[in-house]
Amino acid sequence: MNLLLDQEIAISNPQSTEELVEQYKRIRERTEVLAKPLATEDYMIQAMTNASPTKWHLAHVSWFFEAFILKDFEDKYKPVNELYNYLFNSYYQDVGIPFPRAHRGDVSRPTVKEVYDFRNYINDYMISLLDSKPTNDSIKILTILGGNHEQQHQELIMTDIKYNLGINPMFPKYTDIDAASPRSPDIPEMEFVKFDGGLTEIGYTGEGFAFDNEMPVRKVYLNTYKIGNRLVTNAEYLGFIESDAYSNSKYWLSEGWDKIRNENWTAPLHWHNISGEWYSYTLGGLQKLNLSEPVTHVSYYEADAFAKWSGKRLPTEEEWENTVKILDLQPETGNFIESNHLHPTATSFEEIEEHKIVQLYGDVWEWSASAYLPYPGFSVLAEGISEYNGKFMSSQFVLRGGSCVTPIDHIRRTYRNFWHPDTRFQFSGIRLAK
Amino acid sequence: MNLLLDQEIAISNPQSTEELVEQYKRIRERTEVLAKPLATEDYMIQAMTNASPTKWHLAHVSWFFEAFILKDFEDKYKPVNELYNYLFNSYYQDVGIPFPRAHRGDVSRPTVKEVYDFRNYINDYMISLLDSKPTNDSIKILTILGGNHEQQHQELIMTDIKYNLGINPMFPKYTDIDAASPRSPDIPEMEFVKFDGGLTEIGYTGEGFAFDNEMPVRKVYLNTYKIGNRLVTNAEYLGFIESDAYSNSKYWLSEGWDKIRNENWTAPLHWHNISGEWYSYTLGGLQKLNLSEPVTHVSYYEADAFAKWSGKRLPTEEEWENTVKILDLQPETGNFIESNHLHPTATSFEEIEEHKIVQLYGDVWEWSASAYLPYPGFSVLAEGISEYNGKFMSSQFVLRGGSCVTPIDHIRRTYRNFWHPDTRFQFSGIRLAK
Amino acid sequence: MNLLLDQEIAISNPQSTEELVEQYKRIRERTEVLAKPLATEDYMIQAMTNASPTKWHLAHVSWFFEAFILKDFEDKYKPVNELYNYLFNSYYQDVGIPFPRAHRGDVSRPTVKEVYDFRNYINDYMISLLDSKPTNDSIKILTILGGNHEQQHQELIMTDIKYNLGINPMFPKYTDIDAASPRSPDIPEMEFVKFDGGLTEIGYTGEGFAFDNEMPVRKVYLNTYKIGNRLVTNAEYLGFIESDAYSNSKYWLSEGWDKIRNENWTAPLHWHNISGEWYSYTLGGLQKLNLSEPVTHVSYYEADAFAKWSGKRLPTEEEWENTVKILDLQPETGNFIESNHLHPTATSFEEIEEHKIVQLYGDVWEWSASAYLPYPGFSVLAEGISEYNGKFMSSQFVLRGGSCVTPIDHIRRTYRNFWHPDTRFQFSGIRLAK
């Protein structure tokens, strides 16, 4: 695999201006490394409304610095083009009506080259601003936020391009990737590890950056629970499919049942049955389904139905967070984008023996049974970007732990990802509880 | 008002067969009393998919006894018409594919008269079955469930007919109703009552009937909270409208903002601005807006936006339930269907003085900030009707307390109603917390 | 069959006020006779936007006299209810924005009884007006138009109620009807009769009433053509179905192919294959398919595809009209509503021997290959009802000859009916040409 990503961890809580500038540069650079394998044509496509073109992502994350920092704090700043504020705003109503999301792929100009020019233009201003106003805390906080925002879009670049290339009947690969996993079907039976209930604390308390939706810390009471010691595999999910579960309403939430019938879902996204053989489309192209790998690209509906079919349930986000806290697990154990797999990988007997519970970090985002709602006492981000997280707090579910395309320094035990329950184009998977 | 409803409370946990039969008869009779003011034509209409025709409700609640009791426990039972199982199934996939919901209003036969015949037919069989098998607990439990189910549809008959008549530009009244409230604008300022946090127990523990979604009882930790001592009024909501809040994205959830723009919502459902004057359509016809009454027919999006505009928030369902528990309030204080108002009514200084917090029961269902999800350890109803509640546990919010068209003996402190956040045709309103 | 329709022909070109009043009364009465078999519930239903409720038809045709005659010519006239002008306007934008067509079935008030009262109210005013102003030609012309308009709706009442009852899985009958045809499979092979080409005249020249779209008379040049001596039968259409033509794109217009796939059409509307046996829903209920009867309830797409499959084509409207003119055929030979069959009937050897070409009048409207466009020199109806015909002159095809539910005195050789090519709920059928 030819992405030159490194394992070195960015400084998520930079102490000095130098550290902040360095962090800013490395995040910005990383985004461009991710786009590098693409042909110009690939930058343009948007095969569904939710899967934005790479070109748009590259521009939007730059616009973020323009709209929330440079316009307010840099008097000399002059926009490259006034229309970029319309074209590259995602959903911030306060900043003006955004260009219709469904048409992002219909905009050929600015060209890819011009978007890279725009990135450089922003970089020059940002670095100069950070250098010239080293004591301005608002700038610092917003720059860190902008970096975290760009990391979120790094993940989206990968999931969106996977979707956008994946609908092409030629199944072009994004790049050559490492054989995602050894073809070992020998992975241990799932076991359930018991955790005592009681009062515990959930949410972010550290000193570095965290999103508003992880705060404030809150006390919760948990019942005793048991949680699966690894993710659900393709082999196990295939059992669900082969039991005809997609035709049996009793496993499904009502909305899920409507969805699978209206969309003719009979397997996870990116699975293809070719002449009776299962394949999955990966960022390295179409590959025979690896039964030992964690299942991915399933909706909440499918995760929940699988759990019911198994006689189990999905864990709540509080159970997930408590588990990681008690085991004191660190992200370093996980398969993140720096691993260069770009696909979830199988676990092993050894790994389970070492960590007791594996794959909590990385590989796939784990659907929790918790709706995405504010923590008691939640207040939105200040500094004019109040629309960041809070306005999505209806009809979505929380996912935890990061995936194989998440930057490792972006994840935390308290990190809350959220998607509608019908979402499948993310690297989303299943952990069971009972 | 000419509905002969009585305040006497049905026996919600009948001890003897006689009591059970009596309860069955009274619930069945009540349904027919509610339909009585309607013209034959009114029974037929379905102005949106969600607002089923009264005729369909009358038949569906009867079908429930056929499908889940008589078919299984009464050998002699012969369906009036085999197609009723298709026409009057609502959503129970196990029992067969239901007739398309959107076309319920397009079915003229069976006629209203034939549906009443069907009701009598079911009643005869049910009463005879209850008499002949007095010791069969399954029959008993399912009959109680069928009664509770029919009470839910009594409320729906009222909300659906209100919607269905309300789209008629002639604004026909369902019946003459008592002047909903005295026209007193003199109601006290809202005050917030403080409750200490800590561990508390939520959920049903009693011996009588409760739905599966209220169980099992669970321990939760609450932060200290303050809750409004009365419901939000039309006057207060008008302030929200007049501040141009429907045009200001900052108060709105993202889905809510899309909804109000796509549907051109600028006021609650059933409000009409005629030559600059506000009116609301009630079951007694079009009336000048009474500013002292609790606002109703608002979606979760509107309730949430109103709360944000006020600098407050909506209470969680745990806070609501804890409040009622600590105050030891009983439903008898509330404005339910037996009050014969069929509309929320204004509170008064005296009432607040007496009860400290008013309108928790009755008047309007109060949107909570809690998603509708299972309690830890939740298991679905046995007895073949597992599809009753559990399959709706995604994308919905919990409402508490009952409304002016809820039967008083149907409500409980632990009762959880649930609707999609865009729902407005129910009597839904707003209580604030902070 | 219990409809008391008579064969006596109304005076289509009344000479005296007495004749006009008599004609008015008889048309108005006939409409009510047609509605008589219906239950109150049947009056209400609208199972698709195009199939209006009978109650609406009854009111709309009355509103026509109010809007275009009484309001303008009768000073004393006071509307029963100002909102009727909104509720019962069909599409006359000049008269005000009409109530949304798709919601006609959602309006329970006025009740059926009140609509009949409205009819009587209009009748009283109309008859008094005709008596009091016998010399006003505008009133006379508009009254004749109103009568013809009501006759069009008589046909629609029948086709709409057939559609609306036909979607009910119980297949209720409108009424008992005469066995539509003897079950004789012995009908003669189709033969083609040759007509010489040359110049001919098309369009209305008589003295009585005709619609604006039949005028002015125009000269056309026809090539020599051959036309089928009878309609296409169910047996022949079944051959088309059984040859798998619904799965073979080569017979279909592009729009037709999209339609049959999107709507899963595999047979004419109202056909049902029950356990391998074909039935058709008729106004007398579900009946075994009679193979000798003319096929009906086919779209233009199906008529055209059938013709292509047969190696033939559909006749143009000029060919159809010229054929009738040369044969000098009169409507009296046809199966119209007065025959009380309410269904197309089979022809016979005798009939063909007698008339050479049969079924040109009545039974089913025959799809022509002609788009519905104005004749050269066309000008719209004067008198404020210019929206009557002209504004539909795009995307529709002409049908000729009337059907088994057309009033016999409503049809003419020059009469042009028109529908979108995907229409199937009319009694539409197929005649071939080559």
Next chain:
Amino acid sequence: MNLLLDQEIAISNPQSTEELVEQYKRIRERTEVLAKPLATEDYMIQAMTNASPTKWHLAHVSWFFEAFILKDFEDKYKPVNELYNYLFNSYYQDVGIPFPRAHRGDVSRPTVKEVYDFRNYINDYMISLLDSKPTNDSIKILTILGGNHEQQHQELIMTDIKYNLGINPMFPKYTDIDAASPRSPDIPEMEFVKFDGGLTEIGYTGEGFAFDNEMPVRKVYLNTYKIGNRLVTNAEYLGFIESDAYSNSKYWLSEGWDKIRNENWTAPLHWHNISGEWYSYTLGGLQKLNLSEPVTHVSYYEADAFAKWSGKRLPTEEEWENTVKILDLQPETGNFIESNHLHPTATSFEEIEEHKIVQLYGDVWEWSASAYLPYPGFSVLAEGISEYNGKFMSSQFVLRGGSCVTPIDHIRRTYRNFWHPDTRFQFSGIRLAK
């Protein structure tokens, strides 16, 4: 303007193999010249289903030679990629199910470069085939058809790219174009030229290539008619707009009225009112509206409404063809793509004096009042491409005369273009008749 197009006319009826090869080469080359001004990104976009990406056009016209010639007549031919037959089939059901039209813009591979390689690959095979089988008439006929087909797509490349770039708020230009017209508002008043009626012949009789839909020749009888001596101008159309005609239902066909309200049409496509000033987007970018130019980008509905507003009507296709025949006009007088304007241009006093009636050829396609239907005796193209024209013969109207982006050697007096009446992205305009 930098397109190196030449006025020299291709040999539309090549006599020798050399001529045929030369014609083939020049048409193929011309297509690539048209694409040359585009950035790679521009090749990809499809802002509505009907406006295919340039890349797709380039591939599709090549696929046509593969599918209908090389596969059948060249044994050695091996497809570059089997999937191209799926990706680049437009609508030929016989050849396999085409890739969904709406997703053409979502396919980034093959890249633009690979599509040009595909073009060359096809060219090599085609030229070698033509050389090696000089006497095969089927190959000859199909090659000529393929050339004409490619010319049709040359026009579509221009109209589609105009649409696709035109939705970009930056209004990128396709290329620099000649000032479309001198800014002379001084053009003569429209006059109407009278033509006697009588029998005339319509349709193609020549020896060269013509489409199946222009044949067979047919005799028609025309009434005396008068036809406008020039096209309707922007100034005249502005009068229509300013008279509030878009808000006045009486000018509109019913379908047109629905369309303009649903889509909020208030002016032709590509018109923009910026601060009270009218601009139109041209292939040379946004320009102030030139009042003397012919109005273009109007639908049939708008053309018809304009005619009604003017007290005139649109000419029939027979009147148009007869006019050109009698005046014996040749395409050379017209503004076609070889003029390098890429936009309709204003006429002048001199031009009208010279030709009596101007702009019949070129500038804009003229909406006729005729539905697109087969001529009597029409039979589809043989040789397996029967789906070419015939299957679109419903719901469309005929346009005549070619436009400023039509290749001059592609047009004829008998040429019939056809589009749905709501189409606006073509260069369509208005000529009046009475």
